[in-house]
Amino acid sequence: MPFAVEAQNLKKFYNGFQAVAGVNFRINRGECFGILGPNGAGKTTLVEMIYCFLPVSEGRLTVLGDNVVEEPRSIKKRLGVVPQENNLDLELTVRENLLVYASYYDISKPVARERADQLLHFFGLSSKANQEVDRISGGMKRRLTIARGLIHTPEILILDEPTTGLDPQSRRMIWEHLRQLKKRGLTLVLTTHYMDEAGQLCDNLIIMNRGEILEEGSPSDLIRRQVGEKVIEAEVNPSKREHLLDNLSALTCETQVSGDTVYIFIPEDETAVVDLLKNNRELDTYRVRPSTLEDVFLKLTGRGLDYADAEEFAGREYQAL
Ligand SMILES: Nc1ncnc2c1ncn2[C@@H]1O[C@H](COP(=O)(O)OP(=O)(O)OP(=O)(O)O)[C@@H](O)[C@H]1O
Numbered sequence: 001m002p003f004a005v006e007a008q009n010l011k012k013f014y015n016g017f018q019a020v021a022g023v024n025f026r027i028n029r030g031e032c033f034g035i036l037g038p039n040g041a042g043k044t045t046l047v048e049m050i051y052c053f054l055p056v057s058e059g060r061l062t063v064l065g066d067n068v069v070e071e072p073r074s075i076k077k078r079l080g081v082v083p084q085e086n087n088l089d090l091e092l093t094v095r096e097n098l099l100v101y102a103s104y105y106d107i108s109k110p111v112a113r114e115r116a117d118q119l120l121h122f123f124g125l126s127s128k129a130n131q132e133v134d135r136i137s138g139g140m141k142r143r144l145t146i147a148r149g150l151i152h153t154p155e156i157l158i159l160d161e162p163t164t165g166l167d168p169q170s171r172r173m174i175w176e177h178l179r180q181l182k183k184r185g186l187t188l189v190l191t192t193h194y195m196d197e198a199g200q201l202c203d204n205l206i207i208m209n210r211g212e213i214l215e216e217g218s219p220s221d222l223i224r225r226q227v228g229e230k231v232i233e234a235e236v237n238p239s240k241r242e243h244l245l246d247n248l249s250a251l252t253c254e255t256q257v258s259g260d261t262v263y264i265f266i267p268e269d270e271t272a273v274v275d276l277l278k279n280n281r282e283l284d285t286y287r288v289r290p291s292t293l294e295d296v297f298l299k300l301t302g303r304g305l306d307y308a309d310a311e312e313f314a315g316r317e318y319q320a321l
């Protein structure tokens with residue numbers, strides 16, 4: 001059986017600017033696949049090529065075995081899309097938004113009505129069915145946009161930043177819906193810049209930066225490979241930092257500095273590092289905690305994902321690789 005998506009040396013140029021730089025990856029059917037990266041990494045560009053909205057500049061891209069260049073119409077019928085910006089019709093009601101979308105796929109009216117009601121029920125929107133979209137909350141709009149992407153019962157659902165800008169409760173609700181959809185056999189492809197979201201939902205993921213793939217694998221593989229099971233966060237006065245970093249490098253620890261915090265990626269055994277920190281009177285505080293994907297990103301790029309100024313980041317060299 002062909003992969004859900006297969007990309008080989010895939011590139012995208014916008015007037016000579018390379019937004020996707022020759023990437024290779026495969027998405028298995030039935031999995032939740034994550035595309036992670038900061039602003040401008042090329043996530044939207046990549047998924048827009050997958051759902052045949054943007055033409056491929058170079059390389060090969062197949063979806064469910066069909067080439068996006070040759071078979072865009074049949075691919076579009078088998079894909080559902082939840083774009084980065086909600087593009088719902090604000091003047092129509094919640095249910096009408098689903099019915100109008102169904103008509104684009106030549107779904108008969110009775111079938112469309114039945115599916116719309118099922119989806120509204122699944123996403124907890126039945127009581128809002130006749131409400132104008134303008135009047136519903138941000139989290140509800142997002143759920144409606146996901147429901148709309150499913151109206152033609154696609155095999156793959158592509159979600160571009162499904163929970164950006166939502167409150168924690170709405171995010172968790174969407175995660176739960178996505179888990180249930182995966183259980184029903186749907187392939188999910190999602191972009192995100194939330195590491196916790198990827199860690200919670202994704203079976204496999206790629207981490208992108210400036211159009212390139214920096215790393216790929218399952219969340220637990222990436223954590224084990226890049227940063228180990230545990231990380232120590234130590235608060236150190238900048239004037240004392242160099243001394244500590246020298247001592248740590250003697251213990252072959254990899255470190256990353258962010259503000260006043262030194263992140264110490266512990267090799268196998270943390271005892272030697274903890275002893276060093278205990279005996280270091282210059283240290284304010286430190287804590288040992290389980291590693292997360294955020295640490296992987298920090299180690300790969302020298303910077304966390306949640307930062308305000310993407311432009312500034314774009315100008316920086318990343319330190320790893
Ligand atoms: N239509 C366009 N014309 C020219 N450049 C573009 C266009 N669309 C995107 N880009 C550039 O391509 C790069 C990748 O953009 P893209 O929107 O794919 O990133 P992203 O990872 O989705 O970012 P975000 O997290 O902000 O949504 C950026 O540098 C962006 O400025």
Ligand SMILES: [Mg+2]
Pocket residue numbers: 043044045084160
């Ligand atoms: Mg985007």
